[in-house]
Amino acid sequence: MNLTRKEEKELVLRAKQGDSEAMTVIYKEFEQEILRAAYGVTKNPDDAQDVAAEAFMTFFQTIDRFNTDYPIRPWLHRIMHNQANSMFRKKNRVISSGDCFDNYTMEHSSQTDENLFEEEDVSLLKKALNLLSIEEKKILTLFYIEDFSITDLSVTLNIPEGTVKSRLFNSRKKLAKKVQLCKKGGGF
Amino acid sequence: MNTCKHVEKWLRDHPQESLPKWIQNHIQGCSSCKQIVESSSLLHTFTPVSPSSAQYSFSPELDWKIRNCIYTTSETLKNSQRIAKKTVFYLHRGFVATLSAICLIVAVFFMVPVANQNTTYSLLLNEKFKEMMQTPSSVFMMEVDTMETMDDHLQFARYYCETKEEREFLYSNNEDSRNKLLFVKFLGMQSDVSYLQIYQYARNDLYFQAIRKAKLPLWKTWREFSSYIEQYTLLPGQPFESFDATVLSVDYATGAIKTDVFTDPLFADFIIMQQVTPFRTYHFTVKTISSQNNIVAIDLPRENDTSLQGKLLSVTKNTIRLEGFPEDLFVSEKVLHDETANSYLENGEYVFVRIAQTNQNQWVVTSLSVLQEPSPRTLTGKIVEVYRNGFVLENLGMSFFFSSPTTPTISQYDIITVQGLDYGSFFVVEKVLSIAPFIEEKEDYYLASHKEEKTIAREPVFTPPNRSISSPSPVNPPDQMPLESDIVVGIDKDQYYFLSGKTVPKDQLSQSLSAGESIRYQREQNNITIQRHFMNQTQVVQFTVEFLERLPNGIEIYHAPQDGSRIYVFRSSMADKGNVSVFQGNVVSYGTIHIALEWRMFSLSTLVNIQAVVTKEIERNSLYQLDNGCVLKIDDFTEIQGHVQVGKTVKISGQYDQNVLRGYIVRVEKEIFMMQGEIVDWNKEQKWFLLDSGVVIQIHEATIFHGQGVLGEGIFVYCKVYLKEGQYVASDIAWEENSIPGTGDRI
Numbered sequence: 001m002n003l004t005r006k007e008e009k010e011l012v013l014r015a016k017q018g019d020s021e022a023m024t025v026i027y028k029e030f031e032q033e034i035l036r037a038a039y040g041v042t043k044n045p046d047d048a049q050d051v052a053a054e055a056f057m058t059f060f061q062t063i064d065r066f067n068t069d070y071p072i073r074p075w076l077h078r079i080m081h082n083q084a085n086s087m088f089r090k091k092n093r094v095i096s097s098g099d100c101f102d103n104y105t106m107e108h109s110s111q112t113d114e115n116l117f118e119e120e121d122v123s124l125l126k127k128a129l130n131l132l133s134i135e136e137k138k139i140l141t142l143f144y145i146e147d148f149s150i151t152d153l154s155v156t157l158n159i160p161e162g163t164v165k166s167r168l169f170n171s172r173k174k175l176a177k178k179v180q181l182c183k184k185g186g187g188f
Numbered sequence: 189m190n191t192c193k194h195v196e197k198w199l200r201d202h203p204q205e206s207l208p209k210w211i212q213n214h215i216q217g218c219s220s221c222k223q224i225v226e227s228s229s230l231l232h233t234f235t236p237v238s239p240s241s242a243q244y245s246f247s248p249e250l251d252w253k254i255r256n257c258i259y260t261t262s263e264t265l266k267n268s269q270r271i272a273k274k275t276v277f278y279l280h281r282g283f284v285a286t287l288s289a290i291c292l293i294v295a296v297f298f299m300v301p302v303a304n305q306n307t308t309y310s311l312l313l314n315e316k317f318k319e320m321m322q323t324p325s326s327v328f329m330m331e332v333d334t335m336e337t338m339d340d341h342l343q344f345a346r347y348y349c350e351t352k353e354e355r356e357f358l359y360s361n362n363e364d365s366r367n368k369l370l371f372v373k374f375l376g377m378q379s380d381v382s383y384l385q386i387y388q389y390a391r392n393d394l395y396f397q398a399i400r401k402a403k404l405p406l407w408k409t410w411r412e413f414s415s416y417i418e419q420y421t422l423l424p425g426q427p428f429e430s431f432d433a434t435v436l437s438v439d440y441a442t443g444a445i446k447t448d449v450f451t452d453p454l455f456a457d458f459i460i461m462q463q464v465t466p467f468r469t470y471h472f473t474v475k476t477i478s479s480q481n482n483i484v485a486i487d488l489p490r491e492n493d494t495s496l497q498g499k500l501l502s503v504t505k506n507t508i509r510l511e512g513f514p515e516d517l518f519v520s521e522k523v524l525h526d527e528t529a530n531s532y533l534e535n536g537e538y539v540f541v542r543i544a545q546t547n548q549n550q551w552v553v554t555s556l557s558v559l560q561e562p563s564p565r566t567l568t569g570k571i572v573e574v575y576r577n578g579f580v581l582e583n584l585g586m587s588f589f590f591s592s593p594t595t596p597t598i599s600q601y602d603i604i605t606v607q608g609l610d611y612g613s614f615f616v617v618e619k620v621l622s623i624a625p626f627i628e629e630k631e632d633y634y635l636a637s638h639k640e641e642k643t644i645a646r647e648p649v650f651t652p653p654n655r656s657i658s659s660p661s662p663v664n665p666p667d668q669m670p671l672e673s674d675i676v677v678g679i680d681k682d683q684y685y686f687l688s689g690k691t692v693p694k695d696q697l698s699q700s701l702s703a704g705e706s707i708r709y710q711r712e713q714n715n716i717t718i719q720r721h722f723m724n725q726t727q728v729v730q731f732t733v734e735f736l737e738r739l740p741n742g743i744e745i746y747h748a749p750q751d752g753s754r755i756y757v758f759r760s761s762m763a764d765k766g767n768v769s770v771f772q773g774n775v776v777s778y779g780t781i782h783i784a785l786e787w788r789m790f791s792l793s794t795l796v797n798i799q800a801v802v803t804k805e806i807e808r809n810s811l812y813q814l815d816n817g818c819v820l821k822i823d824d825f826t827e828i829q830g831h832v833q834v835g836k837t838v839k840i841s842g843q844y845d846q847n848v849l850r851g852y853i854v855r856v857e858k859e860i861f862m863m864q865g866e867i868v869d870w871n872k873e874q875k876w877f878l879l880d881s882g883v884v885i886q887i888h889e890a891t892i893f894h895g896q897g898v899l900g901e902g903i904f905v906y907c908k909v910y911l912k913e914g915q916y917v918a919s920d921i922a923w924e925e926n927s928i929p930g931t932g933d934r935i
Binding site for chain 2: 016017018019020023032036039049050052056057060063064144160163165166168170172173177
């Protein structure tokens, strides 16, 4: 996650030329994030490993067609999600994007190092988040927890940046209300 | 408000940073921002997963698999790049070499003289022209080709010599190949160079130089000249052939037309058969299908030939003399042995010839056909087929043609006596001695006072174009009754019901009428003679109507207040059921008078009104399944407002008919959407704004505002909109969520 946009673009350009070193840097840069996200979606360490590995391999195999104007991360996430979906299809398990995200969010929050945060606050936030719609949860978590930029969110969610901003605003406003509600002990 | 916006923007742009002082100050006094900042910081702090603390990594097998994939992909990409580079390099080298070679060849081809100051290109072009000029037989007139026998030199001269210069040139050089002569003519036409100058080059096969002299482009001239001579060359297998030919006989029964061009007949359809007459020349376009020559088009002849027919008075080696023509006719051996001529000619034979006059005032026969000598005859018979230029008589195996363009008016089944010339296979009518109309078939059209005359006049009475027949005229009887007009509104088993209120028994009319027909008739005692009847086109209409009155014959008149029109209805049952009704039906309209043919009338208060969503189209445009379990039936008279389709909400006024709701009036409801977003562009003058979602929303006078907010850039709004002509129009706008009453699809 330490790559700047410029560095990322240079790496992609090198990778497109067949530079294995550049590919390896990309792989190592996003390995943990994608694995973590895959685990959130699949809820199974083995499946997560397979899905993430397939996502990386698909990404590298098609890197010559990758548009350098786009950031890598949303694409990797999207590929990973598609791989997970196709895996679920093979296993005859239907999963909606909302479900995936729900699992992901909850899994992620369960991974939180509770030393860094008060148990009460975690519980409060979990409750408040649960009161939001899946779309609202998704946009907030990707923005705050996964540090997605507005552009990344626009690419990932396939919506205009203006819509990302307005959704973010509304979701945050709603979350604030829900947190207040939870603090007062209502809304459940 | 502005500061709140700035807070929002800052939070959006700096999700991971601690709050600056101005925000901290602001949230002291703004509870809304305070809540948002708290939740944001909660979320922010809730992101404790740092890469170092995570335990996520691939298993060694998968790690190796991914690295292997990276290596393989890398190799593949490198190889493809190498090949691409090489290809570009080779292509580049190859391209330069090829270009150089082409330039060299072109230079040699066009610029460098190789022999006698001629370049390779000029030599090649001259050779091509030479080859073309050495095939003199390939140039001929179309008639010559199709007849194969005519004196084509004369034909060629006739075609070639349009000016004096051409004539002089042709006669002084007529030994040369025709292609060469055509080349001179062609170049002469294209430039100012004289025929003689061009001919000097062409004679020595220096066509390249001739074209250069004429200052014309080489290749283009070659192409144009090729197509110039091609249009006078008929190649085997050409789909269409066009030529002038004189008709020698026509057989209406078989559609066969014999001409002086082909021995085999040409075949024509009914339309073309209408146009042809023996001994006239036409320009035919013929297509050969399965060895049969079919005429596909007929036109005026291109050449105005003179034609003659008569007995041969004398036949010499090169000339013939015809009875009635004072001069000898030059005839080439080819024409004499033409297949249409059948045999060697002998004195006394009856022939048909086409002749053309040469510049030396010599008459040349261009076609010659031997015919059966016609004999004068008088024939009588019943006409079984009528054509524009002739007819066919019953039991006589020949076709009859009028010799004069003014033809008498004859009809099928007339019995006709004609005088004319019998050519064996056809008959040329010179005089019509009598026409007796076929009375039995026509007596329906005569009045009762008409006295039948079936006798065929023995003396000639026909003098075209005036026809004199002793039969009385069918219209204008001596005791003429006044004409009356009416419209048939209804019919039952025994009677007609007219718009005037009259009722007429069917047996008083000589012919049957249909409802909606406008008639003009004469009444005489108990008989009614219809002089004229017609009916306008029917149309489906809907009117709000009021009952006006009932005529003595039971016909009801309804008044449509919206346009003042009147609807005449035969045997309606609505008059008693209320004053105002809706009329839907199929009518024949004469101005503001509408005669109802099929209809329904109903009072809106008696209809069932429901609103439902269409869930399925059972039968295209007529049967729909509704979400309330009903089946909606739409018929020809249903008034539909909007486009009924699956997913649309419809308001239906109709009546139940065996579990099916027959829709009398179906209105498709407006599609309502709820939209929300920040205004990113606001046009106050044109009354529209653009939401950050990219949707443009129009405001109009009827838009309802819920709340006290203002519209402007950066303001967040909630809108209830509907689609109108592809544009979103706001019916309601609010600044707070849930302030707009009603629901709709959320997008």
